[in-house]
Amino acid sequence: MTSTLRRAGGFAAVGTLSLAAPALGAAAAVPFAVIAVLAAFVVDDGPMFELFARPGDHQDGRLNGLAGFTLAATGLALLATAPRLATPPRQAMPTSVFVAAVLILAYGNVGEKAVSERWDDPFAAVAGFTVVGFLAGTLGQFAVQTLTSASVALPTAAFLAATGALVAALLRSVLFERDDPLVMLSVGLLLWFFTQLVLDIAGLDIVLSLAVTVAFGYTAYALGTASVTGMLTGVLLGLLTIVLGGVGWFAVLISFFAIGGLSAKFKYDDKLDRGVAEDNDGARGSGNVLGNAAVALFAVIGFAASSMLAMPESLFLFAFTGSLAAAMSDTLSSEIGGLYDTPRLITTLERVPAGTDGGVTWQGELAGIGGAAVVAVLAFVLLPLGTFGDPLVGAVVVLLGGIGGMTVDSILGATVEGGRIGNQAVNFLATLAGALVSAGLAVVIL
Structure with a gap:
């Protein structure tokens, strides 16, 4: 056994102290605080x-890693106990969430x-x-249930554990080992938020969701359309979308990942010779995935929390589809348009070299419109676009959102991209524009 595995086992032994939280009650933070002082x-x-x-x-002559780990656990333990001791008592983090995160x-x-x-x-x-991590998080929640009166349904516990494990794995892939305290706190706060949503998850649904x-x-990952971090991000987004939104939402999301990923591979050698190919052999990383799908993620979470926000579910539905239509439209316009030698800058219509930010071709624009149309058709078939009115008009609204987002991406590329604003930020702003156009038109027209 290597020293790194022994060290991980030691940290796991310390983390297991979280299972004493139901018995310790208000003193749940004490063991971790004591270890933090000893380590530091x-x-x-x-x-x-x-x-x-x-x-x-x-x-440094001190155990910085152990001190940070136990301080983060101390903070989560306080969130799970201190609010209950206040006068009047306030809503606290569930003990099961604290244990699962650790x-x-x-x-x-x-x-x-x-x-x-190996x-x-x-x-x-x-x-x-x-x-x-998934198995430990699931078993930890049920261990708390056996020691308290709290009730945790297996599908919900599995969803929380899977979400927490994916988020932790993603953060661990892009951060350093010394950032584990940030990972633990992020997982705990995220799972606490999800416990506030009304989650009606069937056992078969969570099994199928995880499998799919x-x-x-x-x-x-195997086809080379996503890196390891891109794969983790995509799986996390897919799981949240299928559980919080539904199968139709997931189908629309996965259509973007599938078509967008394959389009990056389309004539990749030609794009490489022209200097317009995606880095990493076309494999999408976490930044690229989030830049294109973060708005969709916020929309599906908003949909699940719409009753808490006192906002119509349909607004989030159109924001979701509009953002993905914009992402699909922009991706196809770039991947197809980059193969042609006649781009013009969208702001001045001057001829520019292939690959110039903000340069557009008529072939790329047609491909982008086609991409937005694919999302609109899928939304028309799979999602309740008729909530506000005519579903066919709803599909047109989604199409217009996609075209609007693609246009915003080109304008931003021609004006601000390349300085302090990178491609991923431009993608995010373009998908946000698509979401706003679709949601706004849905309110005005439908």
Whole structure:
């Protein structure tokens, strides 16, 4: 057993102390606070120091990693207990969420290190983290249930554990090991938010959701259309969309990932020779996925929380479809239009070299309109666009949102992209424009 796996096991043992929270009650934070003090100020040598020391701890003479881990656990424990002690009592983080967040990270790291000892493959390491973290998070929630009067349905517990494991794995893929406290806090706060939503999840639904999203994610990775982080982001977005929105929402989302990913591979060598190809052999990373789908994610979460926000569900439905229509339209216009030698700058109509930000071709514009039309047709067939009025008019609204977002992307590319604003930020703003156009037109026209 390597030192890294032993260290991960030590952190997992400390994380297991979270299971004492139901018995400790208001004192749930005390064990972690005590360990944080010992790690930061007392333990500076000996077997315990060697077990928990991360690279850099020897130079500093203190266990920074363990101190940060336990301080984050202390913070979550306080969120789970302190509000209940206030006068009057306030809504606290469920103890099951606190336990799940700690165990997902602690045991997920064990899974990652164990797999890494046998296979030198980033996908295998991520899979080890996610699977073990998911199991630990699910079992942790049920352990709390057996010790308290709280009731956690298995499908809901599985959804929360899967979401937490995917978020933690994604953050661990793009951050450093020393950032584990941020990962733990992020997972805990996100799961706390999801417990506030009215989640009606059937057992078969969560099984099928996990199976379908994981299958699509692995397929994208195997085909080279997504990197490991891009795959994680896509699986997370897919899981949230299918659970919080439904199968129709997921079908629209996955159509963008599938068609957009394949379009990046279309005549890739030609695009590479012309200098307009996507980096990383066309594989989409997490930044690219989020830049194109973050607005859609916010829309589906808003849809699930619409009763809390006192806003019509249909607004979020049109924001979701409009943003994805814009993403699809922009992606196809760029991937197809980049193959032609006659681009003109959208703001001045002057001829510019291929690949110039803001340069458009009529072939690319037609491809972009076609991409928006694909999303509009899928939305017409699979989603209740007739909530506000005529569903056919609703589909046209989605189409216009896609075209509007594509146009905004080109204008931003010609005016501001390349300085402080990068391509991913422009993609986000374009999809936001598509969402606003579709939702706004739905209110005005329908």
